[in-house]
Amino acid sequence: DARVTQTPRHKVTEMGQEVTMRCQPILGHNTVFWYRQTMMQGLELLAYFRNRAPLDDSGMPKDRFSAEMPDATLATLKIQPSEPRDSAVYFCASGEGGFYGYTFGSGTRLTVV
């Protein structure tokens, strides 16, 4: 089965450090979403891309978060500097467009201490 691959699965880092999360979407999928999930806020949309172009990143704290898609096989989400409130599970999802479902990766569980 085709799947979305996220790395790393778990990350523990100290406050102030840079964190980079990676996502390999399913081959042929042209849309990629980044979400953050916490118990309090649920699934928050951070940024999304279509055909590698960023469509909206208004859900991200701009001063510390950045999202890029350097090629069709890789999307990255970077936090610099990281803070304890960034602790959450970060999911990437990919799909073919609005009328099709989106497949989620396994997520990156980030803990900032």
Add this chain to the structure above:
Amino acid sequence: QKEVEQNSGPLSVPEGAIASLNCTYSDRGSQSFFWYRQYSGKSPELIMSIYSNGDKEDGRFTAQLNKASQYVSLLIRDSQPSDSATYLCAVFQGAQKLVFGQGTRLTINP
């Protein structure tokens, strides 16, 4: 008003009964609607999609859409303990983004 709203539950249903999950959305330009299931510690998994008004059935699951009322629902017939999970409603809005509700935690009691 939240873009996608769900009753957070928990919703408790006896085994074999029908579980009914509801969702409302605010963007009238929304084009497609999805239900995801998420087990604890796992990622969301797509179980149903619906685009047109009316009902769509897939096995024990039925999704219902009413665009005039901006309402989506999911019915699970013959509920099984393995259906215990959090169910997330997702709406693909006119702005080309996929927005999720908070999720409804469902427990099926044997």
